[in-house]
Amino acid sequence: MPTVHNVPDGAADMLPGAIPINPPALFFRTSQPEQFQQLFQDHFYVACEDGCTIREFLCEQMHVCGDYTQRRIQTVFLNGHPVDDIDTAQITAGDTVALSSAMPGLMGAMMRSNSPFKQMRDTITLQQKATQQDSPGRQCLVRMRLFNFLAKELAGLFTDNGFYIETDVFQHFLTRQEPVLEGVLLDGAPMALPWATPPKAPMIFVKRTETPVAPER
Amino acid sequence: MDKIIRIDVGAEGGPKITTTPVGEYAGLGGRAMTSCVVSKEVPADCHPLGPENKLVIAPGLMSGSAAVISGRLSIGCKSPLTGTIKEANAGGQAAQYLARLGYAAIIIEGQRKSDDLYKVVITKDAVTIEADNSLKMLPNYDLCDKLKPVYGDKVAIISIGTAGEMLMSNSSIAVTDPEFRPTRHAGRGGVGAVMGSKGIKCIVVNPEGTSLRKPVNEEQFKAANKAFLEGLKRHAVTGQGLPAYGTNVLTNILNEAGGYPTYNFREGRYKHHADISGEAQAQLEEKRGGAGAATHGCHRGCCIQCSGTYYDKDGNYLTKQPEYETVWAHGGNCGINDLDVIAKLDYLDDNYGFDTIEMGTTIGVLMEAGVIPFGDAEGAIKLVEEAGKGTPLGRIVGAGTATAARCYGLEHAPVVKGQSIPAYDPRAVKGVGVTYATTTQGADHTAGYAVATNILGVGGKLDPLTPVGQAELSRNLQIATAALDATGFCLFVAFAILDQGDTFNAMVDTINGMYGLSMDGNDVVELGKKILTWERDFNIAAGFTKAHDRLPKYFSREPLAPHGVVFDVPAEELDKVMEF
Structure with a gap:
């Protein structure tokens, strides 16, 4: 997990964008990370460098780069605002970033980055954000949403990177989707899912590993 | 497609069927056919459920041919819901079959003389109509179950459910799909009530003994159709997104946008x-x-x-x-x-x-x-x-x-x-609000679709870096959509022809090959303008003015969360949409 600034465990909901310290960590193996796509379309959280651009976040921190970004990520939202330029749109702590492939309909065309029809949604288009980070460059928490093909295609990458999620949301996901996960470890101890007694912490850290051994935290 | 079926439900001695040459309506299909007939033959001030109104059912220009995705059926009349001219269209099998039988339109007219409910049967050899009161108040699925043993499941059914029979302003006309289920509907505007007002419960279209319509220039048609298909398959939306997720994939996007x-x-x-x-x-x-x-x-x-x-x-x-x-x-x-x-x-x-x-x-x-x-x-x-x-x-x-x-x-x-108003809030996406306000059809998201305006160059090529007025964008979209609605091609081809110039050209060449024409983008634009002009003139004659081209006031007064936006396009700009 990334280095974090000091926020008490469980206080993430009080300070948007703060990474919780030492949350319960769940590690597992699976050859089907796309099982997480329903969770990823709803939301999850990842660590991000405060004040970076969306392209920097995607490419340098999440390793989603180049042709894939250009070809596949056709629609980008920052806090619900369609983004036309991922090189100028900056992410700050607590922001929500949503990504989608090309979508149908006039709306789908209109929402695309730099659409010929972008004027039709100019009321909600992201304007240059006045960024006032407390500590530019520090690690913060960003809320992510991955829609349609991207949820499937990037599921492996984001589960390998690891992500944060509210414990009750993850519990709901486990109950509803029943993902097949192997070698599950919670804070290093083997366990079966869905768990009978979920951790009490409001957020957990979730990560796919190659081996059932928990990586160093 | 050189014939028209006219069904006069008020004829002496019972409903009378006449088959006539297509005549002055030659070269028209889909929405072009329905809007032209309604504008010429229906008094704009009539009551939508009265004897002067007519129901026009027309396959698209390319329906019944081997052209891909060309099975849309247009249904037009004066709308009981809006009081305006109406064109609602549907998929299903009927457009293909009607076109293969050679019919460019079915026009149902006159005043029913009794409470009898009628069934029309169209085959290669004859068009017949008979009273069948056993069909009264049957919902669409039950109707298909009843007709299947009689006509088999290789026919198409165009029908109304109980809503249409009760002349409800929200009533659709159903068209059966390839599995003989009544799942495809000309939904908007209450067209079902107009069919019900004429006392017609269903139309059975039997294509037995027919074959695909032959193109005038077979070589050109085949090559263009192949390129058109390849373009649709190549595009991320038509080739991947829609087949995998369907149109409901928009839910997350619109939700994220706060619209x-x-x-x-x-x-x-x-x-x-x-x-x-x-x-x-x-x-x-x-x-x-x-x-x-x-x-x-x-x-x-x-x-x-x-x-x-x-x-x-x-x-x-x-x-x-x-x-x-x-x-x-x-x-x-x-x-x-x-x-x-x-x-x-x-x-x-x-x-x-x-x-x-x-x-x-x-x-x-x-x-x-x-x-x-x-x-x-x-x-x-x-x-x-x-x-x-x-x-x-x-x-x-x-x-x-x-x-x-x-x-x-x-x-x-x-x-x-x-x-x-459909599923896109006009406060968050005000461009679509302009279309809702100004379309000839009442609030309709399909009236101004993303149809290659940058390729067609309607009103000038669009430069993504140059702001263009909402009115101009909406006008371009509405013109291009009206033209596409005449072809029988599904609106969803729009995504591919929007992004891929060669696919747009292939689509136009498919039409050219079919009819031996040499149309280009300008001709397509002119067709769209002509259709909108017929529709607009009808609405004006029906009493509609610019004052009707407005959204409800509360959309301009009550902000929409999460963005806190209102619909703020000035009335003057809305009034420019239909200036062409």
Whole structure:
């Protein structure tokens, strides 16, 4: 997990964008990370460098780069605002970033980055954000949403990177989707899912590993 | 397609059928045919359910040929819901069969002389009409079950459910799909009531003994059609997104943009959107399995296959895959986040013959009025059943959103010219609000679609870096859409022809090869303008003015969360849309 600034465990909901310290960590193996796509379309959280651009976040921190970004990520939202330029749109702590492939309909065309029809949604288009980070460059928490093909295609990458999620949301996901996960470890101890007694912490850290051994935290 | 069937339901001695040459309407198809006939033959000031109104059913120009995805059927009349001219279109098998039989249109006219209900049968050899009162008040699925043993399942049925028979302003005309299910509907504007007012329950179209229409220039047609198909397959939306997720994939996008109307257009986001998204729907359909589960075409020859088949948890057929607008209307707009309930409502709408958008927004209004609470799934099902059976409350439900709001004293009626606003809030995406306000059809998201305006160059090429006025954009879209609606091609080809110039050219060349023409983009634009002019002139004669080209005032007064935006396009700009 990334280095974090000091926020008490469980206080993430009080300070948007703060990474919780030492949350319960769940590690597992699976050859089907796309099982997480329903969770990823709803939301999850990842660590991000405060004040970076969306392209920097995607490419340098999440390793989603180049042709894939250009070809596949056709629609980008920052806090619900369609983004036309991922090189100028900056992410700050607590922001929500949503990504989608090309979508149908006039709306789908209109929402695309730099659409010929972008004027039709100019009321909600992201304007240059006045960024006032407390500590530019520090690690913060960003809320992510991955829609349609991207949820499937990037599921492996984001589960390998690891992500944060509210414990009750993850519990709901486990109950509803029943993902097949192997070698599950919670804070290093083997366990079966869905768990009978979920951790009490409001957020957990979730990560796919190659081996059932928990990586160093 | 060189013949027209005219059915005079008021003729002496009973309904009379005449088959005439296409004559002055030669070269027209789909929306061009319906709007031309209505504008020329229907007095604009008539009552929509009166004897002067006519119902025009027309396959697209390319229907019945080997052209891919060309099976759209247009149905036109003066609308009981809006009072304007109306063109509603549907997929299904009927357009292909009618075109193969050589018919460019069916025109139903006159005043019924009795309470008898009639069935029309069209074959290669004859067109007949007979009274069949055993069909009275049969919902669409029951009707198909009754007709199947008589005519088999290789015919197409064009029919009305109980809503159309009861002349409800929200009533659709159903068209059977390749599985002989009445799942495809010309939904908007109450066209079913006009068919009901003429006393016609159904039209059986039997293509036996016919074959595909031959192109004039076979070589050109084949090559262009192949290139058109290749372009549709190549594009990310038509080749991948729509087949995998269907139109409901828009739920997450609109919700994220804050333009997903929720709780009768009170909010722009629905907290349970992920439960009813296209992604969730596709996963559920795949998990339950069954023939055509997540990917299915609404008519043979469709290469996009944006539809699907919705089975219940026990594997029983429930309905076709509900569209985005249906999932929104019955889902987020009513606070219902259960896909099985939404599918059930979709089935009921199809069975009784209601437009799903109009029905969902009507229920949303009734929820705001306190008739049932938001999120009441059982209550919503009961309301549709009441409407389908014609109870006193059901009559209000079936009369549409505007009427229901008036009955309960609500300002919050999300309608333009009496027709409900679809699944995109015009405050968040004001460009579509311009189209809702100004289209000749009443609020209609398909009236101004993303149809290659940058390729067509309607009103000048669009430069993405140069701001263009909302009016100009909407006008361009409406012109191009009107032209596409005449061809019989599904609107969804728009995505591929928007992005790929060669695919647009291939589409135009397919038409040229079929008819031996040499049309270019300019001709397509002129056709679109001509159609809109017929429609606009009809509406003006019917009493509509610029004052009707407006959204309800509350969209300009009440901000929409989360962005806190209102619809602020000036009236002067709206008035420019139809200036061409």
